[in-house]
Each structure stands twice: as structure tokens, then as C-alpha cells.
Amino acid sequence: MPQIMKKMIDDPNAPYGEHIEDQNILLTTLDKLLNWARSGSVWPFTFGLACCAIEMMATGAPKFDLDRFGAGVFRATPRQADLMIVAGTVTIKMATRIERLFAQMPEPKYVISMGACATNGGPYWQHGYHVLKGVDRVIPVDVYVPGCPPRPEALIEGIMLLQKKMSQERWVTQKYSKAQKA
Amino acid sequence: MDTNQIHSRLEKKFGSAIIALEEVKADPYIEVSADKIFDICKYLHEDSELLFDSLVCLSGVHYLPTHKRANGVVVEKPLFEIVYHFFSYSHKHKLTMKAVVSLDDPKIQSVEKIWKGAQWLERETYDMFGIKFIGNSDLRRILCPDDWEGWPLKKDYVTQEMYKHMRVPM
Numbered sequence: 001m002p003q004i005m006k007k008m009i010d011d012p013n014a015p016y017g018e019h020i021e022d023q024n025i026l027l028t029t030l031d032k033l034l035n036w037a038r039s040g041s042v043w044p045f046t047f048g049l050a051c052c053a054i055e056m057m058a059t060g061a062p063k064f065d066l067d068r069f070g071a072g073v074f075r076a077t078p079r080q081a082d083l084m085i086v087a088g089t090v091t092i093k094m095a096t097r098i099e100r101l102f103a104q105m106p107e108p109k110y111v112i113s114m115g116a117c118a119t120n121g122g123p124y125w126q127h128g129y130h131v132l133k134g135v136d137r138v139i140p141v142d143v144y145v146p147g148c149p150p151r152p153e154a155l156i157e158g159i160m161l162l163q164k165k166m167s168q169e170r171w172v173t174q175k176y177s178k179a180q181k182a
Numbered sequence: 183m184d185t186n187q188i189h190s191r192l193e194k195k196f197g198s199a200i201i202a203l204e205e206v207k208a209d210p211y212i213e214v215s216a217d218k219i220f221d222i223c224k225y226l227h228e229d230s231e232l233l234f235d236s237l238v239c240l241s242g243v244h245y246l247p248t249h250k251r252a253n254g255v256v257v258e259k260p261l262f263e264i265v266y267h268f269f270s271y272s273h274k275h276k277l278t279m280k281a282v283v284s285l286d287d288p289k290i291q292s293v294e295k296i297w298k299g300a301q302w303l304e305r306e307t308y309d310m311f312g313i314k315f316i317g318n319s320d321l322r323r324i325l326c327p328d329d330w331e332g333w334p335l336k337k338d339y340v341t342q343e344m345y346k347h348m349r350v351p352m
Contacts, residue, residue: 092350126352130325137349
């Protein structure tokens with residue numbers, strides 16, 4: 001370690017500007033930096049299918065304030081969204097549209113299955129001929145939020161779980177190690 | 183005007199096309215012949231003392247064999263019943279009317295020319311039961327996908343295994 005840097009770290013009495021924290025230096029990995037940025041600004045897709053959507057709106061509204069978690073910027077187009085919250089009953093007619101909307105979202109993209117209906121058909125499990133028994137039959141789901149409908153706190157926990165998942169990903173490392181192997 | 187009075191007016195006008203009057207307290211109804219449905223509806227809509235200007239609902243029922251009709255006849259064959267609910271905003275009275283069509287060839291005249299809103303109601307009844315409404319300007323499925331198989335509200339309906347690449351049953 002260079003002498004100047006050692007001084008910056010070790011000497012608490014160094015004058016202002018010479019200590020490492022005064023230099024605005026942050027040492028981290030690129031993955032961690034990217035994940036910090038990504039998980040702190042999850043943009044969900046404005047997209048509701050049934051009563052769960054009402055809870056999702058409540059989650060976004062001031063009382064529960066999804067913006068505290070950086071996830072309150074609901075985008076009205078799939079092309080600007082990172083997260084699809086499937087909030088409600090997925091009918092088979094709608095499932096074809098969901099597939100298309102999911103395909104229109106840019107990578108990396110995430111899906112939260114909100115509520116019983118989106119997770120496995122919910123009350124339509126047995127006799128709902130028109131309901132897809134789980135949105136994971138057509139698109140990959142990252143987090144399942146149980147409830148009928150889930151309370152806003154539950155959805156917030158789901159989003160926090162997703163943020164945890166996002167912060168554990170290693171996109172740069174993976175790409176680098178793949179390039180190394182090739 | 184209550185259902186009894188309307189029934190006697192209709193009977194005077196249409197005779198044997200008016201089949202029965204069921205005087206249950208909650209929801210009395212008149213059963214009419216399916217062949218004359220358009221003329222009867224036109225009369226209900228245009229007669230100055232009836233003036234049913236609103237078709238509240240048009241729906242269907244699938245009856246299994248051996249049930250008793252309003253006129254006391256016990257039916258041995260399954261059948262479709264088409265139920266009309268009318269309301270008159272001018273006279274503030276309402277009416278329930280039913281017509282029966284067979285299961286083998288379910289068709290009835292459309293009342294779209296009388297109440298424009300019947301178009302979607304008839305489409306829904308077609309979607310659920312496969313009853314054809316002759317004269318409907320655009321008789322397609324309204325809720326299910328266009329290429330859906332079968333008629334969901336029929337009692338013998340079996341859900342299809344696959345729709346496109348999606349598994350339908352649980």
C-alpha cells in the first residue's frame with residue numbers, strides 16, 4: 001500500500017482532505033454498485049388485473065408509500081419497467097397478453113406473483129375454466145406473495161425480498177468469468 | 183302494472199303464444215313461445231301503457247331433464263331457457279319473461295333491433311350456451327377467447343385440456 005494511502009486510512013489526525021473519507025473514495029465491487037443502484041430503483045409496471053391491484057395501488061399511495069423502497073415509479077409501458085407485479089386473476093385470455101407484455105420488458109426483468117389467483121388460481125382452482133392456474137405456467141416468477149388479497153405490508157415484503165435477490169446477483173462477475181472461459 | 187295485468191294484456195293480443203304465468207311472490211314471470219319473441223318484445227316496447235324502454239338483462243339457463251314447468255308440464259328433455267328482464271322508466275314497472283328453446287337446435291330471434299343493448303347480452307348468452315340469436319348484427323364470443331371450445335355454462339361442459347400452449351385444468 002502506498003504511504004500516502006496508509007496515512008489516509010490510519011492517521012485519524014490527518015488534516016482535512018488527506019483522510020480517505022474526505023476524498024470521496026468508496027471501495028466496492030462493480031456488481032455491488034450495480035446491484036445497489038438496481039435494487040434501489042425497481043420500476044414496476046402499471047398493471048392490475050383484479051382486486052389485488054387495489055391493494056397494489058394502496059401500497060403505492062402515501063399511507064404505505066412504496067417510494068420509500070425506490071419501487072414507487074410505476075411505468076405505463078413495459079419498455080421502461082423492471083418489475084411486473086401480476087396483481088390479480090389471470091384469465092387464459094389475459095395470459096396471452098401477459099406473455100407478450102413480459103416479452104416487451106427489457107432484461108433484467110422480474111416478476112412478483114401477487115395473491116392467491118396469480119399464484120395458483122386461488123378460488124378458481126377447481127371450477128374456474130377460464131382462469132390460468134398460476135401465472136408461472138406462462139412466465140417465470142421470482143417472488144410469490146400469498147394472500148387474498150395480500151395487505152400492502154405483504155407486497156412490500158415481497159418487494160424487499162426481490163431487492164434482496166437482486167442484490168445477491170453477480171451479473172458482471174458471471175459475464176467476466178464466461179469471457180475468461182471462452 | 184303488475185305481471186298479472188301484463189299477462190292478461192299479452193294473452194289478449196297474442197293468444198296461444200303466451201304459454202304460462204308463474205305467480206311466485208318474489209319474481210313472477212311470463213313464459214312465452216320462442217317463435218313469437220320478437221313480436222312480443224316489440225309490443226312490450228311500443229305499447230303506450232307498457233312502454234318497456236329498458237332491457238335490464240338477457241341471460242340463459244340450462245335445465246336438466248325431468249323438471250316441472252310453470253304450466254305444470256313435466257319436461258323429460260333437457261332444454262335452454264332464455265330469461266328477459268324488462269323495466270319501464272316511464273311507468274316504473276318491471277317484468278320477467280322466459281322463452282324455451284331446444285338443446286339440439288338452440289336458436290331464437292334477436293331483439294337487438296328493439297333494444298340496442300341486447301347485442302352484447304345476446305353475445306354473452308351465445309358465449310356461455312351456444313344459443314344462436316338470429317338477426318344479431320355481430321354474434322361472436324364476448325368473454326371467452328374466439329377460438330375457445332365448448333359452451334361453459336352448459337351442465338355437460340368439460341374443460342378443454344389445452345388452450346394454445348397453456349394447460350387449462352388444474
